[in-house]
Amino acid sequence: MSETSNTAAAAVEPSVTFADFGLAPEILRALSDQGYVHPTPIQAQAIPVVLQGRDVMGAAQTGTGKTAGFSLPIIQLLLAHANSSMSPARHPVRALVLTPTRELAVQVADNVKAYAQHTPLRSTVVFGGMDMKGQTTILKGGVEIVIATPGRLLDHIEQKNVSLAQVQMLVMDEADRMLDMGFLPDLQRIINLLPKKRQNLMFSATFSPEIKKLANSFLQQPVLIEVARSNATADKVTQIVYKVEDEQKRDVVEFLIRQRELKQVIVFSNTKIGASRLSRHLEQTGIKASAIHGDKTQQERMAALDAFKRGDIEVLVATDVAARGLDISDLPCVINFDLPYNAEDYVHRIGRTGRAGASGDALSVYSDKDERLLADIEKLIKQSITRGELNGFVVRGRGRDAERGERGPRSERGERGERSERGPRRSDGERNERSERGPRSYGAGALPRREKVDPWFLKPYEPSNSAPRQDSNPGTGAAPAKPKQKIAALLGGLPKQAQ
DNA sequence: AAAAAAC
Numbered sequence: 001m002s003e004t005s006n007t008a009a010a011a012v013e014p015s016v017t018f019a020d021f022g023l024a025p026e027i028l029r030a031l032s033d034q035g036y037v038h039p040t041p042i043q044a045q046a047i048p049v050v051l052q053g054r055d056v057m058g059a060a061q062t063g064t065g066k067t068a069g070f071s072l073p074i075i076q077l078l079l080a081h082a083n084s085s086m087s088p089a090r091h092p093v094r095a096l097v098l099t100p101t102r103e104l105a106v107q108v109a110d111n112v113k114a115y116a117q118h119t120p121l122r123s124t125v126v127f128g129g130m131d132m133k134g135q136t137t138i139l140k141g142g143v144e145i146v147i148a149t150p151g152r153l154l155d156h157i158e159q160k161n162v163s164l165a166q167v168q169m170l171v172m173d174e175a176d177r178m179l180d181m182g183f184l185p186d187l188q189r190i191i192n193l194l195p196k197k198r199q200n201l202m203f204s205a206t207f208s209p210e211i212k213k214l215a216n217s218f219l220q221q222p223v224l225i226e227v228a229r230s231n232a233t234a235d236k237v238t239q240i241v242y243k244v245e246d247e248q249k250r251d252v253v254e255f256l257i258r259q260r261e262l263k264q265v266i267v268f269s270n271t272k273i274g275a276s277r278l279s280r281h282l283e284q285t286g287i288k289a290s291a292i293h294g295d296k297t298q299q300e301r302m303a304a305l306d307a308f309k310r311g312d313i314e315v316l317v318a319t320d321v322a323a324r325g326l327d328i329s330d331l332p333c334v335i336n337f338d339l340p341y342n343a344e345d346y347v348h349r350i351g352r353t354g355r356a357g358a359s360g361d362a363l364s365v366y367s368d369k370d371e372r373l374l375a376d377i378e379k380l381i382k383q384s385i386t387r388g389e390l391n392g393f394v395v396r397g398r399g400r401d402a403e404r405g406e407r408g409p410r411s412e413r414g415e416r417g418e419r420s421e422r423g424p425r426r427s428d429g430e431r432n433e434r435s436e437r438g439p440r441s442y443g444a445g446a447l448p449r450r451e452k453v454d455p456w457f458l459k460p461y462e463p464s465n466s467a468p469r470q471d472s473n474p475g476t477g478a479a480p481a482k483p484k485q486k487i488a489a490l491l492g493g494l495p496k497q498a499q
Numbered sequence: 500a501a502a503a504a505a506c
Contacts, residue, residue: 101503128505151505181503270501294503320502341500 018072021047024079026118027072034114040065042227047073050201055222057215058203064227070097070171070201071112077169077199078121078144091122091142092166096194098187100177101321102127102149102298103305108173109147121145126162128152129298136161150178150186157193164193169201172218176204176211184214191218205351206344237354239362240388241374246367250281253337255393256363257287257315262333264308267317268349269293270338278337279317289315292322323348336364339373343380363388 017038018031031037039047042064049056050073060066074095097112099105109125116123123145124138132155139146139162146153146162156162170191172178178187200219204211215222244252253267269275272293279291290304290313301321308316309328316322317337323345331353340346353360364385366374378384 132506149504153505155505177503183504186504272502323502341502345502 016044021051021072021076023047023072023076024119026079027075027115029118030115031072033117036068040069042066042225043069043072045225045227046070049223049225050074050199051076053077053199055199055219056201057219057222057224058201059207059224059226060203060205066173066203067108067111068115070173070203071108071115074145074169074171075112075116075119075121079119081168091144093143093146093162093164094166095145095169095171096164096167096190097145097147097171097173098150098153098178098190099147099173100149100181100183101174102129103301103321104174105147105149106302112145112147116145123147126152126156127298128155129301132156132159132161150183150190154186154189157190164190165195167194167198169199170194172200172202174205175202175214176206176208179208179210179214205348236359237350237362238359239350239364239385241364241366241385242388242390244365244367244390246369249337249365249367250278252365252390252393253278253335254282254285254287255390256335256365257282259392260333260361263314264311264328264331265315265333265335266322266328266331266349266352267315267335267337268323268340269317269319270340272319274338275317275319279315282315282317287315288313289317291317293319294321320345320349322352328352331360332358333361333363336362336366339364339366339370339377341373343373343376346377347381 018036019028021039023031042058042060046056046058046066046069050070056070058066058069060069078094097105097108099108105125105127109123112123122141122143124135124143124147126135126139126146126148128149128151132152135152135156136159139156153162157164172187178184200222202215202219202222242252242256256262257265257267267278269278272295275291275293276295279289282289290307292301292304296304304313304316307313320340323340334350334353336346336349340349350360350362353362374385
């Protein structure tokens with residue numbers, strides 16, 4: 001929904017409104033229902049071009065208002081060319097939107113449904129991981145607009161649940177992602193089933209040679225719409241990286257969440273198992289968290305996303321399933337628990353914050369072995385990322401002797417402890433004992449006893465040592481690895497098992 | 500080296 005936020009556009013072209021595009025009253029009503037008046041830059045560019053019937057190659061990330069940029073004119077065109085004599089039972093598919101991930105399909109579909117709510121147009125979403133029956137019933141009942149992930153759509157086509165013979169408009173959303181995910185053969189199979197004469201819209205966050213090739217083969221004299229520089233990070237996003245020991249990463253993530261009192265944050269993990277573990281850890285320390293990744297059932301994925309959007313959970317720990325496309329409004333912060341292997345994924349991940357003109361923070365933790373990944377990222381975004389210091393970071397004792405509470409950076413926030421009533425899962429039964437003793441502060445307790453780690457007694461990290469930054473990494477402009485050295489020193493003679 | 504997507 002934030003995709004149609006007018007903040008960014010208002011700064012650019014305050015005078016332009018959706019009404020200026022000659023959109024149908026039903027569409028304008030739907031927009032005003034949601035309080036949207038001014039188009040974002042990409043909407044201002046895309047809507048007139050799509051209305052002209054031109055093919056479009058759009059370089060835009062999610063959060064720029066892309067979805068409304070194509071769905072509003074699609075609805076308008078379908079309405080304008082509606083065959084009024086058509087019986088309600090016969091609603092052939094006339095617009096098809098393909099997306100790489102299921103969650104993105106759902107979001108696009110939600111937006112389309114909202115924009116078309118006052119029109120007779122029907123839309124539906126089709127994606128895997130769910131029973132086919134409900135989708136089949138709706139498809140057979142007839143819909144003008146289908147939003148789908150490719151695999152399941154082909155499944156429905158093979159089962160003759162849907163025909164694409166009447167499709168006039170095709171949208172390939174997040175086309176770069178679809179290529180990355182190996183959807184090209186599926187895309188080709190689907191496109192072969194479409195009428196030759198149709199309008200094509202392709203959106204991609206990046207402009208790789210492969211994307212250009214895809215555009216050349218599928219689009220006809222496309223109008224190029226480019227809103228953000230490709231591969232550029234939103235300048236509204238403050239980026240900080242923290243160098244720590246590997247085994248500290250999860251504690252630092254927890255610390256950052258508490259220190260900044262983050263109530264809506266996505267934490268990215270490179271692995272599904274890592275996401276689950278981190279989520280469980282955060283839950284055990286009283287932070288409302290859920291994991292979302294490809295090994296979760298579709299029900300779990302949707303439940304986690306819904307809970308996050310509702311604010312029932314504060315932290316969504318995600319793999320790159322959520323890196324692109326997820327439109328979660330007004331995310332103030334994203335955290336990388338792992339630096340992504342693919343530098344481009346970094347851009348997509350941090351694109352979840354600083355959306356639609358708002359500012360945001362992108363925080364990353366990394367360890368010595370990730371220096372190369374960080375260098376790749378900085379090379380891609382053509383800027384050096386601020387090296388952060390973990391002021392006030394205290395790793396508390398992990399044993400029963402550890403003192404806690406009175407010194408911790410969040411020691412005053414005893415109310416955190418109450419959250420643990422939600423508590424660890426049943427299988428973690430014995431870990432409940434500490435939380436039942438009442439409020440506790442950051443870092444204490446509720447740790448799985450399988451942790452054979454020795455107690456870590458760390459003092460607060462003093463900012464006083466942060467003075468000269470240029471000596472450690474000469475030439476790169478990068479800041480030295482001070483935080484890590486400091487913490488390593490504080491760790492004393494503990495065995496390091498990293499690498 | 501890992502993630503996503505059809506059954």
